Every structure is written in structure tokens, then in C-alpha cells.
Amino acid sequence: MTDILEQRQAASTSAPPATDQPAEDPGPAVQNLETIVSLSKRRGFIFPSSEIYGGINAVWDYGPLGVELKNNVKRAWWRAMVQERDDIVGLDAGILMAPQVWVTSGHVAEFSDPMVECTIDHKRFRVDELPGAEDLGPKELLDPGIVDRLGLKCPIDGGPLTPPRQFNLMLKTYLGPVEEAAAVVYLRPETAQGIYVNFKNVQSTSRKKLPFGIAQIGKAFRNEISPGNFVFRMREFEQMEMQYFVRPDAAARIFDEWLPRRRAWYERYGVTPSRLRFREHRPDELAHYAKKAIDVEYRFPFGWKELEGIHNRGDFDLGNHARASGENLEYFDPATEEHFIPWIVETSAGGDRAPFTFLIDAYREEEVKGETRVSLALHPDLAPYKVAVLPLLKKRPEIVELCHRIKDDLKTEMMAVYDDTASIGKLYRRQDEIGTPWCITIDVDSLSDRAVTIRDRDSMTQERIPVEGVKRAILDRFEAARAR
Numbered sequence: 266m267t268d269i270l271e272q273r274q275a276a277s278t279s280a281p282p283a284t285d286q287p288a289e290d291p292g293p294a295v296q297n298l299e300t301i302v303s304l305s306k307r308r309g310f311i312f313p314s315s316e317i318y319g320g321i322n323a324v325w326d327y328g329p330l331g332v333e334l335k336n337n338v339k340r341a342w343w344r345a346m347v348q349e350r351d352d353i354v355g356l357d358a359g360i361l362m363a364p365q366v367w368v369t370s371g372h373v374a375e376f377s378d379p380m381v382e383c384t385i386d387h388k389r390f391r392v393d394e395l396p397g398a399e400d401l402g403p404k405e406l407l408d409p410g411i412v413d414r415l416g417l418k419c420p421i422d423g424g425p426l427t428p429p430r431q432f433n434l435m436l437k438t439y440l441g442p443v444e445e446a447a448a449v450v451y452l453r454p455e456t457a458q459g460i461y462v463n464f465k466n467v468q469s470t471s472r473k474k475l476p477f478g479i480a481q482i483g484k485a486f487r488n489e490i491s492p493g494n495f496v497f498r499m500r501e502f503e504q505m506e507m508q509y510f511v512r513p514d515a516a517a518r519i520f521d522e523w524l525p526r527r528r529a530w531y532e533r534y535g536v537t538p539s540r541l542r543f544r545e546h547r548p549d550e551l552a553h554y555a556k557k558a559i560d561v562e563y564r565f566p567f568g569w570k571e572l573e574g575i576h577n578r579g580d581f582d583l584g585n586h587a588r589a590s591g592e593n594l595e596y597f598d599p600a601t602e603e604h605f606i607p608w609i610v611e612t613s614a615g616g617d618r619a620p621f622t623f624l625i626d627a628y629r630e631e632e633v634k635g636e637t638r639v640s641l642a643l644h645p646d647l648a649p650y651k652v653a654v655l656p657l658l659k660k661r662p663e664i665v666e667l668c669h670r671i672k673d674d675l676k677t678e679m680m681a682v683y684d685d686t687a688s689i690g691k692l693y694r695r696q697d698e699i700g701t702p703w704c705i706t707i708d709v710d711s712l713s714d715r716a717v718t719i720r721d722r723d724s725m726t727q728e729r730i731p732v733e734g735v736k737r738a739i740l741d742r743f744e745a746a747r748a749r
């Protein structure tokens with residue numbers, strides 16, 4: 266135990282890993298966010314929630330293509346974080362938790378942002394998002410004189426602003442039939458706490474030894490003061506979080522190991538490396554629980570912003586939950602015969618920000634034969650549809666029948682669709698625009714030579730392959746894409 270205590274100080278203060286700020290701003294993949302918003306609406310990726318009633322601010326619904334993309338991103342994360350590893354197991358905890366959890370975690374007292382209000386239109390803003398206040402530290406953000414000192418004004422109508430005050434971001438509801446203070450529960454603002462309170466359950470049933478992790482994907486809710494930038498900042502969103510439990514003396518090293526691993530995940534699924542960077546939090550910026558925090562940032566059309574947070578949380582979480590609940594949350598290390606509270610290294614990614622990033626970064630516009638071709642160069646694992654089967658002549662029933670046979674055969678393995686509602690050129694463009702990596706075209710010759718054309722989304726090259734070999738050809742292409 267003494268050893269462990271002595272090592273703590275050193276463990277929390279490793280040298281910062283090289284933060285790899287690109288020498289030049291690569292610029293965003295898409296200049297105007299509106300391009301992605303309108304593509305999302307037009308093609309059924311993302312719709313405003315409750316649109317027929319005028320919408321609800323900061324909530325978005327995923328349409329038929331969006332839900333495929335989002336599920337594929339979540340699956341890719343699960344594959345990398347759980348399936349491909351022996352040291353991480355999954356969990357799906359409730360959104361509602363005992364209210365005491367949020368007192369212990371510090372959220373009731375601390376989970377707030379400094380906010381100002383315009384005295385004319387009564388709109389509210391996060392202070393750190395006002396022009397001229399972006400770089401202020403936490404003390405200055407709450408300084409009652411800051412609005413006057415910096416001459417801050419309402420960014421909408423230029424009206425005077427109130428002094429800042431803290432605004433708690435947790436959403437509340439009531440559990441049970443009586444709406445009284447004792448029945449208040451919170452909608453979780455992060456998925457992590459469900460993992461901490463299950464640490465003992467998971468560790469004892471899975472018999473994992475340190476270091477090991479627990480991964481979870483699920484909804485989180487925050488009453489954000491300044492939501493916006495489409496699905497970047499919402500009030501209802503998803504998180505993909507992994508909490509890695511470690512010996513205190515290993516925390517700094519393991520934190521450093523997770524940084525390149527998490528960045529590599531975005532690159533593995535196609536994000537342009539120069540549009541990713543690490544940014545370390547300044548000491549005055551660190552959250553109440555964090556010993557060290559580094560964000561993976563992406564160059565969004567609205568600037569460099571957080572995509573994922575990687576945190577060394579020390580023993581803050583298990584230590585506090587053990588004290589508040591009276592449960593013993595120590596780990597017994599059989600190798601050293603020590604009892605101690607594990608430290609936690611957290612990787613906290615966005616289940617909406619990640620698909621959003623893949624969508625933006627995959628967007629391509631190019632001139633082809635005097636026309637603009639729009640395509641989404643999504644990794645095949647992320648693409649909503651993997652294959653579209655298209656007839657060259659829909660009037661020939663034998664062609665249509667062969668199309669359906671091929672599509673049905675593919676559907677046992679992957680999302681495949683049939684479409685005959687336009688000319689072949691238009692059908693290709695449509696599939697390009699939603700990121701379908703391969704189109705299979707069946708023409709009159711297919712009936713006699715039992716061969717079809719496979720067209721590649723990115724190169725637009727076409728190849729003739731036997732009907733019997735279609736599924737194999739697609740699966741081979743998948744494997745090639747995964748190996749890249």
C-alpha cells in the first residue's frame with residue numbers, strides 16, 4: 266500500500282506527450298457546414314427532431330441512412346474496443362441512476378458552465394463561446410466584471426449582457442407518481458458513472474485482472490446553453506466511453522498509450538490524418554476529476570474542436586464512490602498482495618460527433634464530364650449500404666429477377682439495396698452521394714454470359730465478374746479495405 270501511495274505523485278505528472286499541432290491549418294474537408302446539413306436532410310441521414318411541430322432545439326433524428334452510418338460507427342468502435350481486445354468487456358447501464366451518484370461524482374455541484382443573458386432578447390450564451398472570450402480561464406469566465414471589461418455584447422442583437430453566473434447542465438425528471446423534491450432523478454450527463462458503480466460487479470464476474478477496461482455506448486443528456494453546429498453540440502446525444510482500471514503507478518504510461526491508439530481508430534476508418542490533432546488541457550482548464558486531459562480534435566468547418574477526450578482521472582471516481590456508498594471498491598493485486606483503489610484512464614468519444622466527422626471528412630466534389638459528382642468516400646465498414654444492385658433495363662423481368670436474386674443473396678451478409686427508379690447514370694450518382702462503395706449492374710448480356718458489372722465508387726472503374734462470384738468479390742473488397 267505504501268508503495269502505491271508513494272508512486273501516486275509521480276504517476277500523475279508524466280511529461281506531456283508530443284502534441285502534434287499541424288504546421289499549417291489543413292482547412293476543413295467541407296467549407297460550409299450547410300453542405301452537410303442539406304445532404305443529410307435530402308438523402309435521409311439526419312432530420313430535425315419533431316419537425317412537423319417546428320422542431321425542438323438541439324435534438325436531431327437519424328433517418329434510414331443516418332441510423333445505418335451511426336450503428337456502423339458504434340459497431341466499429343465496439344470492435345476495436347471490446348471484440349479485438351481481451352482486456353475490455355462491455356456494459357449497458359441504465360440512463361437513470363440513484364441521485365446520490367451525481368452528488369458523489371461532483372456533477373450536482375460542479376457540472377456547470379458560466380452563462381450570460383442578453384437583457385434585450387433574453388437569449389443565453391456560454392461565456393467561453395462569445396467572440397473575444399474564447400481563451401479565458403475558469404476564474405475570468407466567472408468574474409462579475411468580465412462583460413464590462415471586455416465590452417462583451419449579445420452576438421445576435423448587440424444588446425447588453427448580464428454578469429456571468431453558473432448554470433447546471435443536468436436535466437431532471439421525477440421518478441414515480443409524485444412530483445416532489447424527493448422524487449427528482451437526473452438524466453445521466455455521461456455514461457461513465459454507470460461503469461464506476463458497476464466496477465465491483467463486472468470485475469468479480471468477469472474475473473479480470475488489472476489493467477482492464479469496461480466499455481459502454483449510450484445516451485447522455487446535457488442542457489447545453491449554446492447548442493449548435495448541427496449534431497456537434499446537442500442536448501440529447503450518445504457517448505462511446507471506455508474506463509480502463511489500472512495500478513496508480515501505471516496510469517501515466519497507460520494514458521500515453523491510449524492517445525495514439527484512439528487517434529489511429531479515426532484514421533483506420535478514413536479520417537484525414539492532418540485534420541486530427543491532440544490538444545492538452547491547461548491546468549486551469551482541467552475538469553474537477555482530471556489529473557491530465559488531452560482531447561483528440563478534428564478540423565471541423567467551424568474550427569478545431571473536441572472529438573474525444575482522454576483523461577487520467579486518478580482515484581477520484583472509485584475513491585469517492587467507495588467513501589459515499591460505504592462499499593469497499595479496492596482491488597486486491599494477487600501479484601504484489603496489495604489492496605488499493607484503481608486509477609482510471611478514460612477514453613470518451615461522441616456517438617454523434619464521430620459519425621458527423623466521418624460524414625464531413627468523406628465528402629468529395631469533383632468535375633466529371635462537365636458535371637459535379639458528389640460522393641462520400643466512407644470506409645466500406647461505415648457506409649450505410651454496401652452494395653446497390655441496379656438493372657440496366659427494368660422492362661426485362663428476367664433482369665429484374667436476377668437483380669433481386671443477387672441482392673437477396675448479399676443481404677444475408679450486408680446491407681444491399683435494389684433501385685430502378687432512374688437511368689443508370691443517375692442511379693450511380695445517387696449511390697455515390699450516399700457513400701455506397703459498390704454497384705452491381707445487370708444488363709441484357711448478363712442473361713446469356715452469366716456475368717455482371719461491378720463498379721467502384723471512388724475510382725468509378727468497372728469490372729465484369731461471374732454472377733456466382735459476386736458475393737465473394739464483394740467480401741474480398743471488404744477485406745482489402747480493412748487491411749489498408
Ligand code: ATP
Pocket residue numbers: 455487489496497498499500502503504571572573574613614615616617618619
Ligand atoms: P465540450 O468541450 O465540447 O463541451 P466536453 O469536454 O464537455 O465537450 P466530455 O464531457 O469530455 O465533453 O464528453 C466526451 C465526449 O462526448 C465529447 O468528446 C463529445 O464527443 C461528446 N459530447 C459531449 N457533449 C456533447 C454534446 N452536447 N453533443 C454531442 N456530443 C457531445
